[in-house]
Amino acid sequence: MELAAETETQRVPKGYKQTEVGMIPEDWEVVEIGELCFPSSKRINPLTSDKNFKCIELEHLEQETGRLLGYTFLKKLKSHKTFFEKGDVLFGKLRPYLRKFHFALFDGVCTTEVWVLKKKENLFNKWLYYIIQSDRFIDSANQSTGTRMPRAEWNVVEKTLIPLPPTLAEQRAIATVLSGTDALIQALEKKIAKKKLIKKGVMQELLRPKEGWEEVTFESLCKTFTKQTGFDYTTHIKPTLCSSYRKGTIPFIQNKDFEGFWFNFETDFYIPEKVADKFPMILLDERCLLISISGKIGNVGVFNNTRKSFIGGAIAIGKFKDQNLLNWVMIYLQSEDGQSKLFNNVKAGSHQNLILDDIRKLVIPIPLEEDQTHIAQILSDMDKEIEALEQKLEKYQLAKQGMMQQLLTGKIRLV
DSSP, X not given: OXXXXXXXXXXXXXXXXXXXXXXXXXXXXXXXXXXXXXXXOOEEOTTTOOOOEEEEOGGGBOTTTOOBOOOEEESSXXXXXXXXXXTOEEEEOBGGGTTOEEEOSSOEEEOTTEEEEEEOSSOOHHHHHHHTTSXXXXXXXXXXXXXXXXXXXXXXXXXXXXXXOSSHHHHHHHHHHHHHHHHHHHHHHHHHXXXXXXXXXXXXXXXXXXXXXXXXXXXXXXXXXXXXXHHHIIIIIGGGOBSSOOTTEEEEEOGGGEEBTEEXXXXXXXXXXXXXXXXXXXXXXXXXXXEEOBSSTTOEEEEOOSSOEEEOTTEEEEEESSGGGHHHHHHHHHSHHHHHHHHTTEEOSSSOEEOHHHHHTOEEEEOOHHHHHHHHHHHHHHHHHHHHHHHHHHXXXXXXXXXXXXXXXXXXXXX
């Protein structure tokens, strides 16, 4: 026993200690989050208030980043709202929105489905903003659910144990570094958004019909254009699907698994190949065009036949007479003009969907072959530039997660 204890001691570096939340610096404490902050109960009554407010709803907060996408300016409240002040931390109560958090930069009101967390004394509020993004806090909130609604309950969440730096100076230093990383991420996101906007404008100009271009119907380009039937899915397909890859199965592609030339073959479901082969018209065994007709409406992709697959029911599949036109038709349908044509044919029911007969009638402009090549090359170069920036963004985001893990647990000290 003495040897085991001695070995355990040797694993803890000098200046650190083992605690309920893992290894932390000796001068740090382990505290409950409820000792550091509390949810504000200050409500604004619409019957007694005649002030104007900036109002934040859940949809105004971007998932994962907490970025404020906008707000509503209310001249008169129609329902009770929670009041927040500059420097408060906003946090979504409902389980699907636990990663919607925000550091308030102005006074305003928000939906009562958002916690307004106010710091107690001797705490740097921007550090609080980052600690509630930690997996420890999120996991605690996710496990705490009310009986009527899937929402986090503060009387449970407030007992979440977290490591606390001893001084405001150290809390401020941690928050400053993470804020700087957020600024880099946001600058890169703005650059990507600008590049995409430029690409959209370039596409509009490049795809404007020119002399010598031919106009044809979508149907005339296809050998077959069809989708999975409800009867086939219920009777033959659904009973055979499995949730992980097994020998003899192929990916079952849903509309979230493709976009443009991107394809995800590590799918949610797989189907036995011998079953899929019974439906050759919806089998992905040659280069073809896919169009989302339900759910993610208007999403278009080219299947390049790199791995035999099978389509789900929310997708239409077009197998072309001339596969050389696939890339061009996809580019056109992704353009503002192409998307407009698709969405003009959306039918509203229990949910929005596209009808195959309407897509068949779409008029597609076909450029001269040299124009197709020229346009595709320009857009491909722009796509590569955007993709490189997106890969860089992903690295920044992963770096931030690593920094949070190191800084919020004291493995790296800044003071």
